[in-house]
Amino acid sequence: MKKLINNPDDIIKEQLEGMQAAHPDLIKVNFEPYYITRAGGPVKGKVALISGGGSGHEPMHGGFVGHGMLHAACPGEVFTSPTPDQMHLAAKAADGGAGVLNIVKNYTGDVMNFEMAAELAMADGIKVQNIVIDDDIAVKDSLYTAGRRGVGSTVLIEKICGAASEEGYDLQSLSALCRTLNQNGRSMGMALTSCITPANGSPSFDIGDDEMEIGIGIHGEPGIQREKIKTVDEIAEMMTVSILEDAAYSRALKEWDFEKNEWVEREIVDEPFKKGDKVIAFVNSMGGTPVSELYGVYRKVAQVTEKFGVKIVRNLIGPYITALEMQGCSITLMKVDDSMIKLWDAPVKTPGLRWGV
Template sequence: MKKLINAVDAVVREQMEGMALAHPDLLRVSLEPKYIVRADAPVASKVAVVSGGGSGHEPLHGGFVGYGMLDGACPGEIFTSPTPDQIFACGMEVNGGAGVLLIVKNYTGDVLSFETAAELLHGEGVAVRTVLVDDDVAVKDSLYTAGRRGVGGTVIVEKIAGAAAEAGYSLAQAAELAQRVSVNCRSMGMALTSCTTPSAGKPTFDLGEHEIEIGIGIHGEPGQRRIPIIDADAVTTLLAEEILNDGPYTRTVRSFDPMTGDWDEVSLTSEPFRAGDRVIAFVNSMGGTPVSELYTVYRRLAMICKERNIVIVRNLIGAYITSLEMQGCSITLTRVDDEMVRLWDAPVKTPALRWGI
């Protein structure tokens, strides 16, 4: 194992210390419990947007803390969910009186931790809403989830929800919008190599020299199938068709009621993409793939969308939700309306994403 680390048990702490030193104008860091908040938190009378999850996916989530995006992020250990006390402390730190919106990727550990934190925050008189992201079309259930995994769509949800909160949306309005964005996101990923967690010291799965893995997860989970290596256009076509051919997807999610402190079950349906849809196209590196190769993927993706009369109105290309040093990529398409595009375009200033300022 070759990694730029000092000690396995210090990886996350030292990463957070480095972020604090690099971006004192944007964020503050707490090391006990571990969380990252925007430098001016709490912002009075603004909905606070909080997310989090296992480390190893950087810049998700800490790299998106700042104006126009997240108010707080809670990093767990590598590929390990944050704890409820982290999320609770972070929520209390950023609450400016308008409530806290928790954005949760659909992994069993994340869901349990965020649900517990929501109840703890409610117990302290903080209004809370939760939004689930489950955009991965590769699997119905996995080792980590009940239902589809939350992957690249998380970045899109966090940006649009963060802009809505900055624009003065109420907690109910921001939560409704964030969930609407989530149900319009679909993603699919692939790997050329596995990744190595510092604690394991060896690849998460074995992949032959002439093989690629289709449908991988962001925790280094093996995908839905393994195939002989193919060229970039063929990979892109395979991923895009999985997304564009995915049918309606209905699931029941638990939503926290800030008035009663109870959990409601809500049925949500993701409609398939259709000709004429406008989308944000997101081509993401899994950590080890250079931007030059991502542009090759985007080239073919743009062709496919044009052939299907899917209109790309915005794009994002780069390493934004990674799996350590895994070589590979993911594609996310998000159906958008005028409101979502306006909020996507709104100013943002974070360590990893910034425009309009």
Template sequence: MKKLINKPEDVVKEELEGMALAFPELIKVHFEPNYIYRADAPVKGKVALISGGGSGHEPMHGGFVGMGMLDAACPGEVFTSPTPDQMLEAAKTVNSGAGILYIVKNYTGDVMNFEMAADMARAEGIQVANIIIDDDVAVKDSLYTAGRRGVGTTVLAEKICGAAAEKGYDLKQVAELCRKVNINGRSMGMALTSCTVPAAGKPTFDLAEDEMEIGIGIHGEPGRTRMKLKSADEITEMLALSIIEDEAYTRTVREWDLEREEWVDVEMTDPPFEAGDKVLAFVNSMGGTPLIELFIIYRKLYEICEKKGLTIVRNLIGPYITSLEMQGVSITLLKMDEEMVELWDAPVKTPSMRWGV
């Protein structure tokens, strides 16, 4: 293992120390339990957004804490879910009284830990809603698996819902918007190389020099297929068509019903894309793929969208939800309406996403 680290067990702690020193005007970091929060939290009258997950996906989520996006982020160990005490303490710190939205990526550990945290926060009188992001089309069925994983759409949901909270949406409205972003967003990724978790010291999976994994998860979970390496255009086409031609996807998720005050199972269906849709196109590096290659991918993606009758009205290109040093790319397409475009354009000021200010 070749990494710029000191000791594997200190990776997360030292990363957080560095972030706190780099962005003192934007964020503060609390240790034990670990969470990053807005320097000006709690923001009076505003719904607070909290997300979190294993570390190793930087800049997600800590890099998205700040005005117009998240109020707090809870980092776990590398690729390991954070724990409820982090999420509870973060909620207490950023709660202004307008309630908390936990944005949770669909991984078994993350979902359970955030559910426990929500129960604990409510026991302390804080209003909490949980919305699950599950947008990875590489997972086909939800009946025999833990369901689609939460990937690229998470970044877009954090930006759009963050802007909505800033604008004064109440908890129920922010939660509904988050659900809308999730069902309209689809993603798929691929890997050219594995990544190495510092504590493990060896690559998560083996991939031969001339092979790639299509449909990879952000923790190196297996994808749909492993095959011989192809050109950028062919890879872009495989990913884009899997997303654009994905059929309606139905699954049941557990959500907290704010009115009935109980957990309820909610069935939701993602509508398929149709010609005429306006979309946000997000081309993301898995960490080890440089911008030069992302633009080659975007070029082809643009052409495919045009051919399929989808208009790209906004884009995001760069490393935003990574998998340590993995080489690879993921594509996310999010169907946009006017409200979402307006919220996307709204000012944001975080360590890793900043515009309009």
């Protein structure tokens, strides 16, 4: 293993110290326990948007704290969910009196820890909703497994919902927007090489020099199949077509019911893409793939979507939700309407995403 680190045990702390040193105007890092809030403190009267998850996916989530996006983020150890005490304190620090929306990626640990955090915050009188993001179409079955994983859509949702919070959406309407965006988004990933977690020091999985893993997760979880590597045109076309042709997906996700005062399961169905849809296209690097190659991917995504009759109205290209140094990419398509496009275009000023300001 070759990495730019000191002691593997200190990498989260040192990364956060570096972020604090680099962006004192944007963020404030709390070290015991770890959480990141906006430098200016809670935003009065606006719903606080909070996310979190294992580290190793930077710039997500800590790099998305700032005006127009998140109000707080909770980093866990590498690829390990943060704990409810972090999330609870982050909620208390970020709540501006209008409640908290937790954006939770669908992994067993993350979901349970965020539920506990929501209960703790509610016990303090803070209004909280959790919306689970599950957009990875590589997972087909939700009956006998934990269901689709939360991947690329998360970044787009944090941006759009962040703008909606600035616009003054209340907790209920912001939650509804978040849920709709999750239903509108689908992603698929692939890898050419494995990532190496600093604690283990060796590749998380073995893959031949001439092989690729289709449907990889952002922690190196196995995908749909292992194949011989192909050209970027063939790979990008296969992934884009899989996303565009993915059938309706139905599953139950837990949300807080403010009338019954308990968690309830909501049956949620993602409808497939259809001709005439307007989408945001997001081509993401898993960390090790250069931007030059991402543009090669985007070129094909644009061709395939056009042929399908789906119109790309905005795009995002670059490393935004990574898996350490893994080589590979993910493609996300998210159907949007004019109001969502307007929110996408709204100003954002965070360490990892910045425009319009």
